[in-house]
Amino acid sequence: MEKHPFTCSISQLAKALDITTRTIRFYEEKGLITPDRTPGNQRIYTRKNRARLKLILRGKRFGFSLDEIAEMIGMADTDLTEIDQIQKSLVFGDKKLEQIRQRRQELDLLEEEILATRQTLITRIEQLKEKE
Amino acid sequence: MEKHPFTCSISQLAKALDITTRTIRFYEEKGLITPDRTPGNQRIYTRKNRARLKLILRGKRFGFSLDEIAEMIGMADTDLTEIDQIQKSLVFGDKKLEQIRQRRQELDLLEEEILATRQTLITRIEQLKEKE
DNA sequence: TAAATAGTTAACGTTTACGTAAGTTGTAAG
DNA sequence: CTTACAACTTACGTAAACGTTAACTATTTA
Numbered sequence: 001m002e003k004h005p006f007t008c009s010i011s012q013l014a015k016a017l018d019i020t021t022r023t024i025r026f027y028e029e030k031g032l033i034t035p036d037r038t039p040g041n042q043r044i045y046t047r048k049n050r051a052r053l054k055l056i057l058r059g060k061r062f063g064f065s066l067d068e069i070a071e072m073i074g075m076a077d078t079d080l081t082e083i084d085q086i087q088k089s090l091v092f093g094d095k096k097l098e099q100i101r102q103r104r105q106e107l108d109l110l111e112e113e114i115l116a117t118r119q120t121l122i123t124r125i126e127q128l129k130e131k132e
Numbered sequence: 133m134e135k136h137p138f139t140c141s142i143s144q145l146a147k148a149l150d151i152t153t154r155t156i157r158f159y160e161e162k163g164l165i166t167p168d169r170t171p172g173n174q175r176i177y178t179r180k181n182r183a184r185l186k187l188i189l190r191g192k193r194f195g196f197s198l199d200e201i202a203e204m205i206g207m208a209d210t211d212l213t214e215i216d217q218i219q220k221s222l223v224f225g226d227k228k229l230e231q232i233r234q235r236r237q238e239l240d241l242l243e244e245e246i247l248a249t250r251q252t253l254i255t256r257i258e259q260l261k262e263k264e
Numbered sequence: 265t266a267a268a269t270a271g272t273t274a275a276c277g278t279t280t281a282c283g284t285a286a287g288t289t290g291t292a293a294g
Numbered sequence: 295c296t297t298a299c300a301a302c303t304t305a306c307g308t309a310a311a312c313g314t315t316a317a318c319t320a321t322t323t324a
Contacts, residue, residue, distance in 0.1 A: 009270080009271080011270070011271080020313080022312065022313065022314085023311085023312065023313095025273095026311070026312060030311095038321095040271085040272095040320045041271085041272070041319085041320080042270085042271055042319095042320070042321085055242075058241065059242070060195060061194070061195050061235065061238060062193075062195055062238075062239070062242070063192060063193050063194055063195035063196075065311095066310075066311075067310090072246075080252075080253075080256050083257060083260050086256060086260075089249075089253055090250065090257075093246050093249060093250050093253070094250075096246055097243065097246055097247070100242060100243050100246070104236070104239055106193060106194075107194070107232060107235060107236055109190065110187075110190055110191070110194070110232060111229065111232050113187060114228055117208050117221075118222065118225050118226075118229075120212075121210065121221055121222050121225070122222070124212045125215060125218055128215050129215075141300080141301080142300090142301070143300070143301080152283080153301080154282065154283065154284085155281085155282065155283095157303095158281070170290085172289080172290045172301090173289085173301085173302070174301055174302075175302090197280075197281095198280075198281075199280090
């Protein structure tokens, strides 16, 4: 196996994901990512770190707090030797899936609501144009 | 038309939506809802107010800030006489629809990710059970 | 090798979204 | 009428999620 060479610095990663370096370091403080270091103590990020960060940002866009995201990630990082631990993670993951499905329904409602408003507006515009 | 009698007090509304009265008053401060008052200056909420509040909470669950939600509501409250204003609202609504569709895609990704992790865990459990 | 650029930690500042407490007024029950 | 409870306003407090600045070190570039 290779030691895939797709690494980058903190500022490169920040630019790629359109966030600040402060944000990345903050997530590290919270234990959400743990990049390797160069001999000079500078952070280096792999594709894996990058994927992890994207997952974090995605979670945030759905209103999950960093603590909740930390939990989800905890699941992803499960030590695959302890069978009890694995089963707990499964239960946790299923709970999250439940939540996600609920969110999807709410997303539909939100869309409906906006579409309805849209229709009202369009109808109104047509009425106004006829009156001219 | 009736003056539909489906009104309630702030604490009733809070209980119904499982939030605190403080939260409701806070949203009012921010201009997100403007209930009528009794002669004694107490807030009364109609079905419409209630629907509005639900919309706010739904938006929050998708990581929209209160300011963003205020914008969305601004669209819903458009003064239907100014044709320019209506058209602006339409454009704004379409932007929000774009965002919502993006969120849906991300939701799918999130679900995939969890399902993949789930599969890994299940496979691992089976392996461990065979070894017994 | 020197200068410019980028990265590091530490610590204090800021914004958002409420929580909480104090003191006052409305309203329903006895 | 008064007791009790709910609602009102005002204001200070707080946790989360970063922003900003300072003082220092590593790395790249001339």
